[in-house]
Amino acid sequence: MKGKNAALLKRIWKTKELYFFLLPAIIFYIVFKYIPIYGLQMAFRDFSPLLGFWRSPWIGFVNFRLFFTGGSWIMVVRNTLIISVTSLVIGFPAPVILALMLHHTDNRKFKRTVQMVTYAPHFISTVVLVGMMYTLFSPSSGVVNFMLQRLGFSSVFFMGRPEYFVPMYVGSGIWQGAGWSAVVYIAALSGVSPELHESAIIDGATKFQRILHVDIPSILPAIITMFLLSVGHLFSVGFDKVFLMQNPLNLSASEVISVLIYKRGLLGPNQSYAAAIGFMESTINLFFLVLFNRIAKIVSGTGLW
Numbered sequence: 001m002k003g004k005n006a007a008l009l010k011r012i013w014k015t016k017e018l019y020f021f022l023l024p025a026i027i028f029y030i031v032f033k034y035i036p037i038y039g040l041q042m043a044f045r046d047f048s049p050l051l052g053f054w055r056s057p058w059i060g061f062v063n064f065r066l067f068f069t070g071g072s073w074i075m076v077v078r079n080t081l082i083i084s085v086t087s088l089v090i091g092f093p094a095p096v097i098l099a100l101m102l103h104h105t106d107n108r109k110f111k112r113t114v115q116m117v118t119y120a121p122h123f124i125s126t127v128v129l130v131g132m133m134y135t136l137f138s139p140s141s142g143v144v145n146f147m148l149q150r151l152g153f154s155s156v157f158f159m160g161r162p163e164y165f166v167p168m169y170v171g172s173g174i175w176q177g178a179g180w181s182a183v184v185y186i187a188a189l190s191g192v193s194p195e196l197h198e199s200a201i202i203d204g205a206t207k208f209q210r211i212l213h214v215d216i217p218s219i220l221p222a223i224i225t226m227f228l229l230s231v232g233h234l235f236s237v238g239f240d241k242v243f244l245m246q247n248p249l250n251l252s253a254s255e256v257i258s259v260l261i262y263k264r265g266l267l268g269p270n271q272s273y274a275a276a277i278g279f280m281e282s283t284i285n286l287f288f289l290v291l292f293n294r295i296a297k298i299v300s301g302t303g304l305w
Contacts (some may be wrong), residue, residue: 043276063276099185118179160249188219
């Protein structure tokens with residue numbers, strides 16, 4: 001055992017320059033990921049900033065019971081799962097399909113133009129994106145309602161109707177993120193051996209058959225890895241976009257866990273209650289990640305660990 005440790009330390013020392021490159025990332029994770037774990041005890045205390053962690057009274061699972069006995073927890077959990085699952089089911093395949101389409105496009109100029117156009121929205125801030133949505137879908141001056149009126153329909157306040165909240169959230173997310181996420185799959189497709197495609201063409205395979213039997217199996221490890229990373233956030237919905245899109249009219253569809261944490265933890269303020277909800281959210285995400293990683297390992301032999 002000592003010999004193995006000595007060999008490991010010797011190998012690390014020989015490549016010490018590479019470990020120095022890792023040092024900023026290691027420091028980041030220690031400071032912002034591991035040290036804050038100390039604050040998880042806030043979820044089990046009646047936390048007071050004046051008393052601190054250790055002097056605040058221990059109340060056990062009271063905050064968790066408050067959440068599940070509250071009248072709105074079913075709506076909050078339901079909205080969170082609906083938005084997350086819809087984003088995963090509809091939004092996850094979009095960059096894969098886009099990457100496959102671009103990969104099989106022969107016109108290189110058109111390919112670069114489409115890639116640039118779909119890639120650029122990623123750099124638009126969430127505030128600007130939601131502002132664009134309010135402008136485009138405005139019932140009085142929006143382009144969408146103008147076209148509807150031209151077609152003989154009445155104008156619709158899309159941002160204020162609960163039934164349109166999820167489609168608009170997911171649709172805008174696909175528009176903004178599909179091009180950026182497709183880069184991973186485009187890079188994976190560039191590593192597919194041309195000989196496989198040549199053999200498939202000789203056998204008379206169509207382009208769709210080559211995509212189905214050559215491209216997708218070749219990039220399947222990348223697809224599974226990205227899917228598992230998405231599943232790790234299944235019970236989490238980004239706060240900023242939901243909060244900016246939320247208004248009193250669509251509250252029944254837009255009240256999610258992340259917004260509830262903000263309202264109770266910062267506006268409340270009830271830091272212990274918010275910490276308990278956040279702890280529960282992270283625990284459920286971890287459960288889904290471990291579960292789906294195990295399923296992926298059994299089905300395909302590929303997983304995160």
